Structures are given as structure tokens and as C-alpha cells.
Amino acid sequence: MRKLWDFPGGIHPPQHKSQSNSQPIRFAGLPQKLILPLQQHIGSPAETRVAVGTTVLKGECLAAAIGTLGVPVHAPTSGKIEAISRQPVPHPSGMVDWCITLIPDGLDTWCERRAMPDYAHHPRPEVLARIRDAGVVGLGGAGFPIHIKLQPPERDKVETLILNGAECEPYITADDVLMRERATEVVEGLNIMAWLLEPAHCVIAVEDNKPEAIAALRAAAEDTLIEIVVIPTKYPSGGEKQLIQIVTGLEVPHGGIPADIGTMCQNVGTAVAVYRAIHHGEPLISRITSITGHAVTTPGNVEAYLGTPVADLLRQAGLQTDRLDRLILGGPMMGYTLQSADVPVIKTTNCVIAAARGELPEPPPEQPCIRCGACSEACPMELLPQQLFWYAKAEEFEKAEHQNLFDCIECGACSYVCPSSIPLVQYYRFAKGEIRAHNAEQLKSDRARERFEARQARLERERGEKEARREERARTAAEAQAKKAEQSGNSDGPALDDRAAKTAAVQAALARKEQKAQQPLTAAQSPDETTEPDIASLEKQLSQAQDKLATMVAMLEEAQTSGADNADKLERAVAKNTERVKRAEEALSAARNEAIQPETTPPSG
Template sequence: MYVESKKGKTRELWSFHGGLHLPDHKEVSLHSPLQSVTLPKRLVVPLQQHIGVTAQACVKPGERVLKGQLIADSAAPVTAPLHAPTSGSVIEIVEHAIPHPSGLSGHCIVIEPDGEDSWVELPPPISDYRQESADTLRQRIRESGIVGMGGATFPSAIKLNPGKPIKTLIINGAECEPYITCDDRLMRDQAAKVMDGARILQHLLQSEVCLIAIEDNKPEAILAMFDELRQEENIEVVRIPTVYPSGGEKQLIHILTGQEVPTSGLPAQIGTICHNVATTAAIADAVLQGRPLVSRLVTVTGEGIKNPGNYEVPIGMLASDLIEQAGGYQNNPQQLILGGPMMGFDLSTDRVPITKGSNCILCPTAEEAPRPEPAQACIRCGRCADVCPAHLLPQQMYWHSRAKDLEKVQDYNLFDCIECGCCSHVCPSHIPLVHYFRYAKAESWALEQERRESEHAKQRHDFRIARLERLEAERKARLRKKKENLKAKPAAKKPPTKDDKESKQAAIQAAMKRAAEKKAKQSQTPKNTENLTAAQQAQIEAVDERRKTATKVRENHSEPPA
């Protein structure tokens, strides 16, 4: 298949296995322009908004912060810093509900905006980025806290250091899931920013070509991106067919290049890197303006929302506040979904904050998204395998996941599953296949972590045993050497020579001479003994008497025996 790209240029496209043609429902949120929100009373910024080590707060309750100020970071290699989404005061750092399928809470920094929205002093813009090294640009991207904003939330600076030559840079503007339109709106309204980000990434990676892929159900976005192209650039805007999930990283790479990413491998292994358009725009802000990632575009949609649309939302704004600014609820929505209807997950409460990876709040009604029917027995129809874009066997994976045979399910390439939901969507028995696969993945990761911890503990135990054995061997060696020294015969004493006798006699004579001199000094008449009083004379006589007595005692003890 060939399609027109750039300005009259044609490019060959490939198709991936399976996929679905779904009603997109995108017009619901595209009828109104991009809107800004009013700052709420509180912003709740989770410390874990990325894949990797959780950031640690570097502010304290009561501290005033400015917009863009660093509020959390970590020295770990895989992490991403966080910045204040507006100016205000840090109220507390507490456990708060976060957007996660588990419904659990996490540590969050709570900020009370002051309404001024004052920026901190930002780092200088890197206008002439082509003169800067890749390390400098990566450091700026890392310090700006940019992660994959298509949902993966992997730190972008690490992804931009592949360690291998990159031939093809792909900017993912497919946005294939129904209802979600924030990337479409971004490309329509901020095409220049997206294109600047693509140029920065192409320079950083030194890629031969940059392909901006957009599904053909977004004609306005395609035209807007076409208008930003320069004739001399090796950047192409490629219109691709609308098939779900064409926005999946591996599927999009195959569509554009015909190459397959290896099982459990990375796109960099085949010379390709893929970034979302929102991530690309955030990189442009970081490099050209010095602005960290403090807000993002979010689609608020569904028949349960009064005024659906796309909003620029500060990180940390609660979904409840965002929905309120979108007119609030209507028509009694039966679900609150973070993300799209295929890959999103239900939220148990709307009191969860918007994070860097939150692209959509979906509130469908019962008529719009009926509850799934009760699961029935698998009839082995094979429809799940027909639509699987990863070319897996969901039926077999389901059986082994259900039996908790984790080793067997991994033999069927469990971790190649992108959890797109195509298999669950077409299953006539209404089996929630993706739920089983997510369970199997979680259990496999837990077992692997347990195995690693067990191996680490075993290594520590073996090291301790080896150390104790070495110390015991050294102790026994010292005892053995000591015994050997004790058993050795002492050397025979030499008989005294004539010189030895003369030396001893000379020492004795010298000692006697010193004693005589000392005695003579003691017998000398003391000075200043004239004109003494009777009391003084009595004291002197007493001292002389004690001295004579002591001398006699010494002489008696020094006499040789008879």
C-alpha cells in the first residue's frame, strides 16, 4: 500500500495482523476549541508519575513554591523530577488516592495556589540547539521531568539515549483509541510546537528520517502539520489508515517500516524510536523556553459530561474539579474511566489527580457503554486470535492464566500482549481476557521479584558462610604457628667470656662510685644554718635523725649474706 506523504511524496505502508474498526466518537469533544481551566483550591501532585524509582519530596509543609520550581526528585537512574504546577504554599505531604487500577493511595504533595501563577526563574532557552551536544539536550529534558505522555510514562531522557544508531524517528500522532482527541487538538492548535520538538529529537538522535504518523480520520491535524513542513527537511507527515490499535508502538513501527520489533525487545534494536506528539511538544517547551512539564492537554468526554472538550490542565488538578469546570455530570453516567474505553481503567472516585500520563477522563452512560454480560464458557471460536495485533493466541493464554500456570502462559509470549482489548471486545462469551492477562503479568512479575530477592539472600548467606570459614581458617593457622614456635627448642646460652666479666665489674664500680658521691653530698654541712631559733634547730635535728635512721636501714639490707 502506498500513501501520499509530505508534499506529493509517496511512501509504502504495511498492515499489521488483526485490529478493529471501531466507532471513534471523537466528534463529541472536538466541537469546541481548546480551553484553559481556572486554578482549583488545591493541587495534589503524586510523587510517582513515571516508570521507575519514586521521586522524593524536596519541599516541606509551609514552604512557598513558584510555578516550575523543583519539588521532588531522585538520584536513581530511572526516575523523573516533579515541578510545582503553579505558585502557592505546600500544605502537606500525605497519602492520597491516585489514578491506578488498584485504587490504592500514594504519597502526594498538596499545594494551595495563591492565584498569582508566578514562575520561578527558568533555565535559559537553548535556541540554537543544533550547536549543543546530545548530552546537554538530554540533561535539559531530564531536568524538565518529561516522560512518555501517551500513557507509558517512561522517562524520555533515558529513551533518547539508545546506545545504538537510530535510522527512523517516529512521532506518534495516531491517537487510535475512541473518544480521545487531546493529541488531535494539540496538532491542530500547536502544530509549530510539535514540529519544533520533532526537529530537536531528530537532531539529538541524528536520525536519517523523521515520520509523523497521523490517522486519516484527523484531516485538520494532517493539514496543520503539513503547513509547518520545510522543503529542505527530511521530515514527513504520513497519513495512515484508521485501524485500532495502529497507535501501538510496535504496530505503528510495522505500518511505517515493515519491520518487526523482536519479542521482548526494544524498537532501538531495529534502529527506530517512537515518541508521542504530546511528549514531543513538551520537549520543545523544555529546550526552547526552559519550561518544565507542569501541565498537559486532557480530553473530558462522554455523554455523562455536560460540556465535553479538551482542556489544558495543571498536573495535580483533581478529576472532580476538572469535571466541574466541564459543566459537571449529566445523564447519570455509570462509569468514570481514566483513558479510553479499550485500554483505560475504572476509577472508584473522581477525587484523584491528573498526572503526566492522564490523557482522558471518560464518563459514559449506561446506553453509551452497556455493562458487559456475564462471562460464559469459551467456545474456541478463535476470533480473539484473528483480531490480536500482536499475533498471539489469546485463547491458549487464557487457559493457562486461569490455571495459574505462569510458566506455560509465558511460553505463549504473554509479555508481548499490549493489552489493547481487541480480544475481549470480540469474544462472544464475554470473557474479560485482558483481565486474565494483566493478572498473569502481575503474578509473573511478583514471582520474578521474589526469585531475585531469594537469589540475593542466598548470595549474602553464601558470602557470610565463606567469610566465617575464611576467618576460622586464619584463626587455626595462627594457633598452629604458635604451637610450632612453642615446640621449637630455645637456643643454648653461651658461657660468659672474660670481656663479659670485666664489663660487669666496671658497671659495679661505677655504681659504687655514684653511691659514694651521693653520700658525700648528703654529709656536707647545709648552708644558712646560723642564727637559728630553737624551733628551727629542733626541726633540723629531727630531719637529720630520720635521715641517719633511713641510711642505717639501707646499709643493713645491702649487706651480703654471711
């Protein structure tokens, strides 16, 4: 017999479970349409993989998992995709979100399923991937992707694996009837998780107000090492941290997770989903949901396809609209009022309460705190609810956070016992929301600053690289000019920038042209004595020399205007070309004189 411990605080509200746990699970059937939100879990929403008008089969993936915490969404039945749009989803604010609308064809035709009954012969990562691909999340309420919990850090060895069958909140009986009717699947699902984690102990914890479930589990776990532990009925014994403390006597540290102390807690519904995914290859497309309250004539538990409108389930349960006061999704302690019955059943929907007038009356108006301390005595987390209330009301969020605000599990025990009817949990939720919003803004600001600093660093780096390239080009040009100056016997210093390099190239071109022009001019200056002077050729040479002189003069004027370093060189070149023009003119004049001079030597007789 395992020793049990107790946790501080806790309350004993009326159970109201007999309304829905006396009938077996019934199948809810196919509605006229299914509305499937892309986010039914903690983590990134799934990404759509189908288009409007697409025909799909039962179990086919409609939206793929994105990110580490993502899980896919599957078609609960065969049919046609009617729309992908924003529609109301289960949320306290009545918010809308992206959803896939599926119109069933009534055939309920399955896609190809890949079962893995011999999972023990497969690598563990492959089995975990199969669980993720099946879209399995925690069905106890939070909706955390189960494949993440089943692969804790290597340093956190799980010694005790606890299956949570406490279901401590009033009205809810979904886990109770599931354990009664599908105890074998619960045990088989636990065996799969135990094979993945290799714990030293496996425990199924059930409150003592569920004798039928306890008997069924004991029969299913016979001849196994699984221990069925019966715990006292007390709210909130089904809380993860409270259940771990009851079963092991260990407390999860502040800011830590159960794996830090070698424990892990899973829900019995999650175990069944894991079993269906591995042994039958079925994704998570339905769940057990309690439909209860005095405003329905036939309360009970139904297996509903995900996406089924809550209104359809209430209609099947015989909703009496004239008696209905309000709809609550979840239990009366931690649930919230539904704004509309048209929202769909999702993976975390465990209960819908159709409360008649007077069944769950609105609390009386809030009164001033009388400092009685009842909230502190009821708090299972040993917090100071009164201090947290003052800080939240005064919007002193930093002080509230220092008082371990985020350790609050929002069980509602403090609000339940408060004689002043102060909605303490609502104040805590408000404070948490403001802190998260502030942290998100701070993170956004930090990222913007990091992006700005990274951009500035990149621009500075690019400027440095550009300057280095410019200096390299200038150095290369200077070396080239120095080499050319050395070859031409020019003693002037090398150019130090791009303008000097360009000037050196211009000078080299002018030198080549000058050399070519000098050859015919030299011939004109030293004509063959046996050949008479060619006046036309000399006129052409003079014209070319005059054109070159005009070009050099223009270049000299431009260099003098811009202050270029080669102005002196150009001046010398202009002087040389002026001398050549003068010699060409003299040669042409002499040739013309020689052509018109009369013969002075008389002919021989």
C-alpha cells in the same frame, strides 16, 4: 509517497471522537489545591526536596529524580506546601501513594527559567540532561523517561524516527487538537529529537480520520525533511509496534525494543514537552486531557496543571451527576474505572470519560469459551489468546509465559470480539502480575542466598586471617624465646605458643631479680676482713632470700598444677634459692656468734 504496510488483526470500534474535538483547547485554571504524586512515570519515584510549610515558585523542583529511570516533579504554580502524605492516585485498584499537596497563591509566579534555543551549539549530553531535569516522560500513556529513549545503545543506530499522532482509541482527542493548534511546536520538538538521534528519516504518522491535524502538520513541516504519513484508521494502529510495522514494514522482535531494528517511536505530546523544555526552559507541569462522555454538558480538551483533581475538570465540563454511570480514566479499550474523582491529573492522564447509563454498559456475564477463534483473528500480536486464557485460568503461568504472554499489549481487541464475553485482558493481567510477583520473590530469595554465601565467605576469610595472625605471633614469640635461651646458654627448646612466650618473659624477669639479690648476698658471704659483720644487713638479706624462695615455690606449684613446660626450670630455681637461704642463715648465725664471743687474747702489760 511512502509505502505503507498492514499489521495482523485489529478491529474498528465506534470512534466517538466528535464529542470532544470540535472545540479549541481551553485552560482549566488554578484549582484550590494541587496533589502531586511522587511517581508519575515508569521507574523510581522522585525524592522530596521540600518540607511542609515551604513557599515555592512555579516550575521549582519539588522532588528530585532518583536512579537512572527517575525524573523530577515540579511545582505547576506558585504557592505553599501544605502536606506530604499518602493520598489516592490514578490506579485500577484505587491505591494510595506519597503525594505533595500544594496550595496555590493565585500569583502563578515563575522561578528562574533557563532556555536553550541554541541547543545545537551545546553537547548532546547537556541537552539530554536538560530534558531529564524538566521531568519529560512519554505522554502517550506509558510514561517512560524520554531521556533514556533518546540515548539508545551505540550499536542500535536509529534510522527512522516516528512521531505517533495516530491516537487510535475511541473518545480520546487530546493529540488531535494538539496537532491542530500547536503543529509548529510539534515539528520543533521533533527537530530537537532528530538532532539528538541523527536518524535518516523523520515521520509523523496520523490516522486518516484527523484531516485538520494533517493539514496543520503539513503546513508546519513545509520546507523540512519531515514526512507526514497518513495511515488507515484501525485499532490499535497507535500501538508502538503496530505503528512501526505500518510505516516501515519491520517487526520488533520478541523480547526486543524498536531500537533493535533501527526505529524509534515518540508521541506528539512528548515532542511539545521537549520543545517547551529546551526553547523556553519550562518543565513538564501541564498536559492536554480530553474530558468527554454523555454525562458532561461541555466536553472538550483542557490544558490542566498536573495535580489538578479530576473532580474539578468534570465540574468545569458540566458534570451531570444524575446521569453519570461510571468514570473511566483513559479510553474504553485500555482504560480503567476510577474509584474516586478526587484523584489528580498526572503526566500520563490523556482522557476522562464520564459515561452516562447505557453509553458504555457493563459486559454481560462471562460464558464458556466456544472456541470460535475470533480472538486469534483480532490479536494484533499474532498470539493465541484462547491458549493464554486457559493457562491463566488454570494458573499454569509457566506455560502461559512460554506462549509469549508478555508480548500481549493488552489492547483489548480479543475481549471486544469475544462472543462469550470473557474478560480475556483481565486474565492476562492477572497472569502477568502473578509471574512478576513470583519473579520478584525469586529475585529476593536469590539475593538473600547471595548475601548469606557472601557472609559465610567473609567469616571463613576472617577466621583464616585470625589463624594466620595467631600463628605469626606464636612464631615471633618462639623466635624471641629461642634467642634468649641461646644467649643464656639454655638448651631447652623454644616455646611454641603464647603461654611459652609469657613464661620466657617471667623467667627473664626472675633472672634479673636473682642477679640483683645475689650481689649483697655475695658480699655477706665474703666480708671484708677489716670490717666487722653487719648483723642487721645479714638479717635483711636473709628475709629477702626467704621471700624470693616463697615466690618461687608458689610459681612452681602453679606450673605443676597447669602442666606448664617450665616446671622443671622452676624446680631448679627453687633448689638454688633454698641453697641461698641456707647460706644466708649460716652467715647470720656466724655473725651473731662472733659478736657475743669473749676476748681470749690477754692484753699486753
